[in-house]
Amino acid sequence: MAAIMASIKGQRREIGTKGKLNRLKKEGYVPGIVYGKTKEALPIAVNSRHINKIFSTYGFRGLFNLEIEGEEKPVTVLLREMQTHPVTKEMIHLDFFAIDMNEEITSEVPIVIAGEEEILKKGGILQLGVKEVEVECLPKDLPEAIICDISALDIGDHMTVGDLKAPAGVKIISDPDSIVVTILAPKVSEEETSPAEETESEA
Template structure:
């Protein structure tokens, strides 16, 4: 596991000052811990995040106590490309928890090779897993998908290896027909309608 990320208590009125001095305002709550407003060193936190991943377990030093946590939520400044607030969930390493995991598509879709458009409306699924077994991502093979096919949670539930909390109809991937063909069909339909009207 990564090194312990040190924290300090913070006053909510000092958020701007903290960010300017290299700290990220945050909150930590959860297992055997009362909700606390804290600040974490940005460099140490970002380094640890790169080591363990978005869903990985990290340790925070809260009032001298080492606490196992996962990053529950965060906010970023898109223009500056920096994290401006983080929520940490203290966890019991022996109990399972629900986490959102990125869906990583593998393989080359048959439909795409035929000119279809692959779309991924939902890029994460929610799984139940022990903290020590949280995967960085879930790989899903789309090589067998043809034009018009849709892949839902129901199609992958037995292949993932973790209990999935999302509903069966939760759409993960679709392969739609090429836009050019659709536009051509619409144009032809409009032309036929105009000809019928003129007659």
């Protein structure tokens, strides 16, 4: 189960012209907005260094405490969308969704492969498919990841989303037929021939 991962510090901002947004960027801030079923949309700004450190440490998924300057209590949020510059990949806008801890949410959760060493012992090669699944659960039950244990698989086997085991209280709602991983046989070079083949060719 994943608890709230980290606190993000933000401040209110005024909606204005492109010039104001450029000034925010020059001052080292990323504009964003926080909204929810019971929360009116609120434009905010977060320090770019601060948010980059948070995301590089904890990732983009999971729950965060959003501490907004001037508000008494932090808001529990999910990152719903992150817009980035097409060339520099810098964050240019963030959308946060304020959640109710008593209502179910949907969120993307990464898949973590376990048991890879057993496959390598068998000479198998992993071909990975989907890397995330969408889950539905209460915020307190949101997992950091879904574990995909492949240790019992053999060459030629595969696992789908439907084969994954979700933690208690969590429902996986992604397409159950989507392939997560396939175990392939090792590739044999065309130059490699068996002793028997060499003998036959010499004859």
